[in-house]
Amino acid sequence: MITYTKPAYTTASSAFHLHVDDTTVFVENFLDYHYAHFSYSGTSILTVTASQPITSYDISPHSLGITGTVSGNQLTFSIDSNSEKPCYLVIQINSLEKLVVLADPLESHAPASSGTGIYNIINSPYHADNTWTSDVTRIIQQAIDDASAAGGGIVYVPVGVYKVKDILYIKSNVTLYLQGGAVLKSNPDRTLYDSTISGEGKIFIEPMIRIDHAPNAKILGRGVLDASGIEIMDKDRASSTYLGYRRNVIVGNFSNHVTIEGIIIKDSTTWTINGIQGGDGFTVRNVKIINHKNADQYKIMNDGIDLCGTRNAIAEKNFVMTVDDALCAKSTIMDFAMYNIHFKNNIVFSSCAGLKAGLQSLSPMYDVWFEDNDVVQARRGIVVEATSGNQLMDDIHFVNTRVESFVFTSMGKSIPIEIEAKTAPITNVNIESTLFDKLAFNPIHIYGSSDTNAVTNVTFTDLCMCGDAITNISDGRIMEGSYAAGITVTATSSTF
Numbered sequence: 001m002i003t004y005t006k007p008a009y010t011t012a013s014s015a016f017h018l019h020v021d022d023t024t025v026f027v028e029n030f031l032d033y034h035y036a037h038f039s040y041s042g043t044s045i046l047t048v049t050a051s052q053p054i055t056s057y058d059i060s061p062h063s064l065g066i067t068g069t070v071s072g073n074q075l076t077f078s079i080d081s082n083s084e085k086p087c088y089l090v091i092q093i094n095s096l097e098k099l100v101v102l103a104d105p106l107e108s109h110a111p112a113s114s115g116t117g118i119y120n121i122i123n124s125p126y127h128a129d130n131t132w133t134s135d136v137t138r139i140i141q142q143a144i145d146d147a148s149a150a151g152g153g154i155v156y157v158p159v160g161v162y163k164v165k166d167i168l169y170i171k172s173n174v175t176l177y178l179q180g181g182a183v184l185k186s187n188p189d190r191t192l193y194d195s196t197i198s199g200e201g202k203i204f205i206e207p208m209i210r211i212d213h214a215p216n217a218k219i220l221g222r223g224v225l226d227a228s229g230i231e232i233m234d235k236d237r238a239s240s241t242y243l244g245y246r247r248n249v250i251v252g253n254f255s256n257h258v259t260i261e262g263i264i265i266k267d268s269t270t271w272t273i274n275g276i277q278g279g280d281g282f283t284v285r286n287v288k289i290i291n292h293k294n295a296d297q298y299k300i301m302n303d304g305i306d307l308c309g310t311r312n313a314i315a316e317k318n319f320v321m322t323v324d325d326a327l328c329a330k331s332t333i334m335d336f337a338m339y340n341i342h343f344k345n346n347i348v349f350s351s352c353a354g355l356k357a358g359l360q361s362l363s364p365m366y367d368v369w370f371e372d373n374d375v376v377q378a379r380r381g382i383v384v385e386a387t388s389g390n391q392l393m394d395d396i397h398f399v400n401t402r403v404e405s406f407v408f409t410s411m412g413k414s415i416p417i418e419i420e421a422k423t424a425p426i427t428n429v430n431i432e433s434t435l436f437d438k439l440a441f442n443p444i445h446i447y448g449s450s451d452t453n454a455v456t457n458v459t460f461t462d463l464c465m466c467g468d469a470i471t472n473i474s475d476g477r478i479m480e481g482s483y484a485a486g487i488t489v490t491a492t493s494s495t496f
Contacts, residue, residue, distance in 0.1 A: 001040035002106065004222065005181035007161050009132065016099050017049040027099070030266070031230065031292055033321075035100040037264060039107065039180070039222060041081050046101070048075045050093050060090040061347050061374035062437070063402050081105050086286065088319035088347045090376050100321060102288045107222060107262065111177055117153040119143040122160070130160025132185060137164045140184075147174045152216070157182045157223060165192055168209045170217040172255075176209075178223025178263055184208070185224075188231035190245045203244030204270065205232070211252035211275065218259045225249055229269035229302070230292055243300060252276035261285045267292065268302050272322070277309035277333050284315040291322040295351035295409040299323060304348065307341055309333040309363070316344040325383075326350040327373070329357045331365040331391065339367040347374045351409050354378035357396050361424040362389035368396045375403040381440075382417045382431065386424035386453070393426045401434045406441070414440035416465070421448035421455045421483065432461040439466055447481025454483040461490045 006012075006026045013027040013034040021044050027036045050073045057075055059066045064085060068077035079087040087103040114120055121128040121136070121143050128136040140155065140162070147153030152173030159181035168184075170176055178184070186208060193205040208227055211217045219225075227249050234241045249268045252258055252275025265272055265287065272289050276282045284305055291302045304320030307313045309332040320326040326348035331338045348354050354375030357368050375381055381403035384396055406414035416436050419429060426448070448454035460478070463470040469491040470477055480487050 001038055001044060002180065003038050005159050007183050009161060009185070015051045015096050018101070019047045020044050030290060032294055033098040033100060035102060035290055037102040037104070037288070039104040041106045043078055043080050045076065045078050048091065048093070048099065049073055050075070050096060052094060052096070054093055056094055058092045060376040060404055061085070061402065062404055063374055079103055085345050085347070085372070085374070086317045086319070088288065090321070090349055100290065102264070102319060104222065104262065104286060111154050111156065113156055113158060117150070118156050119147050119153055120156040120158065122158055128162060130158070130162055132161040132163045135163050135165055135187065137166045137168065140164065141168055144168065144171055144174055144176070148172060157184065161185055163187055164208065167206050170209060170211045170214055170219065172214045173216045175218040175220055178219070178221035180222030182221070182223035183226055185226040186228040186232065188228040190232045190234070193232070193245065195245060203241055203246070205245055205247045207248035207251045209250045211250065211255050211258055213254050214258070215256045216258070217255060219250070219263060220259070220261050222262055224264045224266060226266040227268050229267040233269050235298070243298060246270045246300060248272065248274050250275060252279060252282070254278040257281040259283045259285070260287055262287070264288045264290065266290050270301050271303040271306050273305045274308055275310065278336055280311045282307065282310050282313040285317055287318045289318070289320045289322060293321050293323055293349065293351060295323045295411070299410055303328055306330055309336050309338060310341070311338060312340045314342040314344065315346060316342070318346045319348070320346070321349040323351045325353040325356050326378070327355050327370070328353070329365065329368045330360040331363045331389065332360045334362050336363050338363060338365045341368045342371065343369070343373060344371045345373070347376065349376040350378045351407050352378065352411065353380045353383040354403060355381070355398060355401065356383040356385070357393065358383065358385040359387040360389050361386040361391045361393050364391045364394070366394040370398045370401065372400045375401065377405045377407055378403065379407050379409055379411060380415045380418050381436065382434070384426055384429055385418065385420040385422070386426055387420065387422045390424045393424060394428050396429045398431045399433060403435070404437045406438060408441065413442055415442045415445055416440045417444040419446045419455050419458060421453045423449070423453060425453055425456070427456045429458045431459070431463065434463050436465045443476060444478045445481065446479065446484045446487060448483030450483060454485065457486040459488050459490070462492055463489065
C-alpha cells in the first residue's frame with residue numbers, strides 16, 4: 001500500500017485514527033467530517049480507532065457488504081481492491097462526525113519525475129516553491145506552455161503545497177500530473193481575486209483550471225486540487241455579498257478526449273467539475289470530490305460532477321460528497337445535442353439530488369445512462385427535470401440504483417424520484433432495479449406543465465422501498481400529476 005505526505009496546513013483528526021494493515025494512515029479533520037486517503041492492492045485490513053467506545057457503526061455503501069468487528073473503541077474490517085466498485089466509504093460511528101475512507105487502486109501508469117517530455121515544476125528552469133510561501137501560478141503556467149510548445153508533455157507536480165491564485169489553462173496534449181502528496185491550493189484572500197456578478201446577482205471568481213479548445217488534455221495523479229472555497233467565500237450573513245466569491249475548480253469547453261483521473265478535489269463552492277461543453281469523449285474516473293456538505297449551514301451550488309453539453313462521456317468509479325447535486329447530465333449549450341452519457345459505479349453523498357438529468361435542456365439530450373450507482377444520502381434520490389430550455393429530453397436510464405437514506409433541508413422535504421417537465425418535454429425514462437433502504441417523506445412525483453411540456457412513457461421495473469416491491473401505480477407511492485401519461489410499473493420479483 002501507499003500512503004501520502006500530510007500537507008502542512010491540514011489538521012489531524014482527534015476523533016479517529018486509522019491503521020491499514022500495519023501502517024498508520026493520516027486522517028484529516030476537514031470541515032465537519034474527517035477523511036483518509038491511501039492506495040492499495042489486494043485485500044487490506046483496516047482498523048479505525050474512535051475517540052470513544054463504539055456502540056454502533058454503519059459502513060456505506062451497503063452494496064459492498066462490508067461488516068466489521070468491534071472491540072472497545074476499535075472497528076476492524078477488510079476491503080478488496082478487486083471489487084468492481086471502488087472502496088470509497090462513508091463510516092458512521094456512534095453520533096460522531098462522519099469518517100470518509102478513500103482507498104484507491106495503485107497507480108498503473110505513473111510517469112517518471114524527470115526525463116524527456118517531463119516538465120517538473122521544482123526543477124530548473126522553474127524552481128517552484130512547494131511550501132506555500134510564494135505564489136507559483138505563473139511558474140506552473142509556464143511549464144504548461146513549454147510542454148504545449150513542444151507538442152505536448154507532462155507537467156509534473158511533486159510532493160508539496162503550491163500556492164496558486166489565477167487560472168491555470170491546460171493546453172492540448174498536455175498532462176498535469178499531481179503526485180500523491182502534492183497540493184495545488186488556492187490563496188484564500190478573496191481581495192486578490194477579480195469577480196463577476198451573475199444574472200441572479202451571485203458573485204463568482206474565475207475557476208482554478210480551464211480546459212478550453214485543448215484536445216487530449218489530462219489531469220492525473222493522486223494529488224489534490226484545493227479551491228479553499230469556504231475560506232474565500234463571504235460567510236458574514238449581514239454582508240451584502242454573503243455567500244459570494246464562489247468558484248468552480250475545473251471548467252472545460254470545446255475540447256475533445258479530455259481525461260481527469262485519480263485526483264482529489266476539495267472545497268469547491270460552485271460546480272466542481274463543469275465540462276466539457278461542446279466536447280466529445282470526456283472521461284472522469286476515480287476522482288474524489290470532498291466539499292462542504294451541510295445544507296443547514298450554507299446552501300451553495302457546489303455540484304460534484306456535471307457532464308455539461310458534452311457527448312460520448314463517462315464518469316465512473318468516482319466519489320462525491322457535497323451539498324448540491326452530486327452527479328448531473330446537463331444540456332447547457334445551444335445547437336449541440338448531448339448523447340451517449342454514462343455515470344457508472346459511482347458513490348455519492350448529497351443534500352440535494354443524488355443522480356440527476358437536467359435541469360438544463362438547451363439542446364436535445366438523449367441516450368443518458370446512470371448505472372450501478374450508490375447514493376448514500378440525498379434529498380432527492382433520482383431526478384429528471386427540464387426547468388431551463390425547451391429541447392426534448394429522451395431515452396434516460398437509471399439502472400441498479402441504491403439509495404440508502406434521505407435528508408430534509410431548507411430546499412424541501414425528501415422525494416425518492418422526481419420527474420418534472422416544466423419548460424421542455426420528457427419522454428422514455430426507464431428506472432430499473434432501484435432500491436430505497438428508507439422511505440422518503442413524499443411519494444414519487446411525475447408531472448408536466450402543459451400538453452407541450454409533458455412527461456410520457458416512464459417505466460419502473462423492480463422498484464423496491466424498504467423491502468417492499470412496488471407492483472402498481474395506485475398504491476400511493478407514485479404520484480402521477482398533471483400532463484403525465486404512459487406510466488408503467490412492473491415487478492419481476494415480490495421480494496428483494
